[in-house]
Amino acid sequence: MILVALLLLPLAGCAGLLAAPDRWARRIGVAATATTFGLSLALLAAYDYHRGGFQLGVDRAWVPAADIRFHLGLDGISLPLVVLTTLLSFLCAVYTLKTLPEPGRPRAFLALVLLLEVGMLGTFLALDLLLFFVFFEVVLAPMYFLIALWGGERRSYAATKFILFTLLGSVLLLLGILVIYAHTATFDMVRLGRRGGADLPRAAQDLAFLGLFLGFAVKTPMWPLHSWLPDAHTEAPTVGSVLLAGVLLKMGTYGLVRIAVTELPAAARDFAPYLGVLAVVGIIYGALCCLVQRDIKRLIAYSSVGHMGFVLLGIATLTPVGVNAALLANVAHGVVTGLLFFLVGALKDRYHSQDIAEIGGGVLAKAPLLGGLLTFAAIASLGLPGLAGFWGEMLAMLGAFRPAQGLHRGLFLTLMVLAGVGTVLTAVYLLVLLRRVTLGVVPERWRERRFGDVTSVELAAWAPLLALTLVLGLYPRLVLGVTDAAVRRLLGGG
């Protein structure tokens, strides 16, 4: 039942917000997300790390006519993402205590954030394909409104593009789900996972996989389906960007692992080379786009394309190490890129610009702590060993070094080398970014302008991410120790 409570808490907060006056909104928002986060920590304690399979499950009939069930459960693959979701939602609520873009209206803003949280958590907990799909869709509306109402100048364009792309993805996803259902007459993900696609003829498997694959690829986003992301990120408010990069993108890769690879393993083998190629194209392509990007939020958005490329590469190897890497890189990217979007948002609040040339350098002189934190986050993002970003990307390449049996090793070795080139390019654009933003002298136009360094509320919202960046870097077992058993079980390797 604890999982149901995890969904009900933010939902209750959402309802409470709608009932309460505006001036209580921020406190309600923090309270609701904090208790949800607290509950997810309780999950960490309640979870039995020595047992494989799903735990703490709930399984009730929902639409008996179509055999759709309200089936929730938790395993090593979803647990880290659940905690990441509640943490980021909580930090976003804390951040909103002091910072809320035009047109204000904290009640509506936080209600949407809480609704978003319900959808994200539900996606990671659902064990029924249609339930999963419902939660997957629940996420779209709040995010659409967050961008469309609180976004930047071109917000309506960005929001429309976001909804168009993701709806297109959803259609394909639904098609995939229906193909599976047509052959198996069940939406039960546990049962489907156990059968491993044995009930589907090969052609149907491939067709279903293609639908799921494209649906999730839009969300992740995988090159070349990524083009909604830069616009959405550029225009979204800080909190929207943090949740978008931190959690929403992970829903795509999570679905790929949880549904596509688990339930259609044979098709996964057929598609893995394409997935790998597209992933690596994304890595290089994203990095090159970042290199000459003028808008700092857009840059971080493109960097997500590259980072998610490593996640996809890990999955494409179909090895335990690759999938572990994908799950760890998921979490690490959520933490580090979430942090980066917070920092860039803070930069924008102060400079009223997200144009790199307009900021013009010298942030370290103007706001030393903000500059220092930006440096730290950028270094983490470029995958410095000892910080969170490293292990996932390194292990994804290790997976590609020796991909699963039946995959072309030469191809994957090539992909590994190209991904390695990608890590260099990633370092290039992040260091160039730092050079143009944090280093150098303060331009004339900002000399007289006064603005404060990091505030205590900002620091409070960022501190957990800063700490996690270091802790995951020094102790990757925090995630890998949880995922490893579940991943081995999933791939049937042990």
Place this chain on the structure above:
Amino acid sequence: MTGAAWLVPAVPFLAAVLGLLAGRRLPGGPAGVAVLGTAVPTGLALALAVAVLGDPGRVRETSTLLTPTGAVPIAVGTRVDGLAAVVAVMVCVVALLVQVYSTAYLRGDPRYPSYAALVSLFTAAMLLVVVSADLLELLVGWEVMGVCSYFLIGHYWQQPSASAAAVKAFLTTRVGDVGFLFGIFTLGTAAGSFRISALLDRAPRLGHTAVLVGTLLLVCGVVGKSAQFPLHTWLPDAMAGPTPISALIHAATMVAAGVYVVARLYPVFVLSPVTLDVLAVSAAVTMLLGALAALAQDDLKRVLAYSTVSQLAYMTGGLAVGGYAAGLFHLLSHAAFKALLFLCAGAVIRTVGTNLMSEMGGLRRGLPVTFATMTVGLAALAGLPPFSGFFSKDAVLGSAWAAATGAARPVLDRPAAWLVFVAGMLTVLLTGAYATRLWLRTFFGTYRGTAVIEEAPTAMRVPLLLLALPAAAFGFVGLRSGWLPGWLGYGRDVAFFAYTPLPLTAPPTPSLGPQAGTALVATALGLLGVLVTYTGWRRAPAADPARLLGRARRPFERAFYLDELYDAVLVRPLPRLARAVLGFDVTGVDGLASGSGSGAWLAGGGLRRLQNGNVQAYATALFLGVLVLVAGVAVLT
């Protein structure tokens, strides 16, 4: 004692964290924490050295699982033997002296707290490399050093040159590090473990290809970190950092990490003669290239930087020709004399306010201590007897000679050994010449600048004097036969080569004492270099002896235009490519459709329809584009 070896990197790491978080609010100030945070591991390292003294070849290892990965697990732990202990002592001593020196050199610098903390972090990272029991653990230290180097080179970050140099250093080494990582993959996967001991134990059974590919890939990282051709170009630019950093990172420690890793994994490297050939060729080229470039620089620190490049090549060359102990001997003596030289250069630069030797001259009167100590350092660099560099360089040349002539069973192909030997001898001549030029241009003649000359304060003078001792006398440890090699794990009873089942049983424990033949020739060549420079200088004391180079001066000064080459081939085309890609991306659908080669109508019309809000056309275009692309991949694979 060796069980507590983890404290050696942990203590400076803690000092760094404290320094970064608390900065000036620390009791005792940032300087107190920084110096203490380096003094404690110095004591610990010495204790380690004493603890392993009885049996330096025995490996004391601790290892615990860091994390499962789904494939080869990653462990952390410490691995202490004579080699680790000796190098740890070297790192700690230089770091300690640099921290003390920096308290004076950066007095009044508002960024001193973060500087001192980063030096501590750097020290911790280097010590982690030294005591690591696992290759990926080693990689963490290896890369953290790189990023510390980035920060410290960029210390004066208002200056564009400093931030550019910092970026260049990080990226150049990172290029090598990608290869290094893949090398770790190759060897670790073949051995089924990333643990160094497991790798060394299983080395003979790894299979020829894995060893060849793995070690060659490791060499990429070594060449980057230890500034060897063709990835050496970052080091001279790194001189934009504060001078004590040049002493610590760019002379004595970080650049030594590459050499150290080769030594650490030597039993694997000797299984692959081709790798050693490659290392030898790189070393031979680097030696000469660095020395020739050093001849023509006007910037005092750049002369020293190129000399570092050149001297590091003696170490890699020494290791390549099978001179395991000789290469490490040079590593140790070089750490002493090059740290000394850089700290002396700092004392000079601090008072004259410029790096350019054309604005120095005649400084021996105003800076007597600096002059005396730097003279010792330069003599050691030039390899003049009886200074330390003479012994260690001769050990390397002796090893190369033995390998080239077949007196010792060569571990690489003999032509490669010849190459190292000949390049090494020529470099001795060049080293004598540029060391003399530096000495004369800085300390003799008349002062060509305008600053008021004052000798360095005590906190700077003491490290100079302390480093002058080993720079002068460390070489004599080589005279005691088998002592240092024994320390470094090359002892008689220590079956260092027991790891390898090659017919190559341990080459006879090498004596590091001077071999009469090579020593005589090398000394004569060194003196010749000194004399030629001196004669040239005598004729016109105000002029730069580099004029003797004639038309070669310009290419030497530009270090053979390699920077220009990389600029033209890599640095400039990259943004162009990136702009093209971004342009392609901005057009979105359009790019996709035209990229898959189908239909110009999508290119024009699709986008227009998108802007008109024609959702269907947009969605269709997107879908078609993906299908075409996937089909393309299907055809290609």
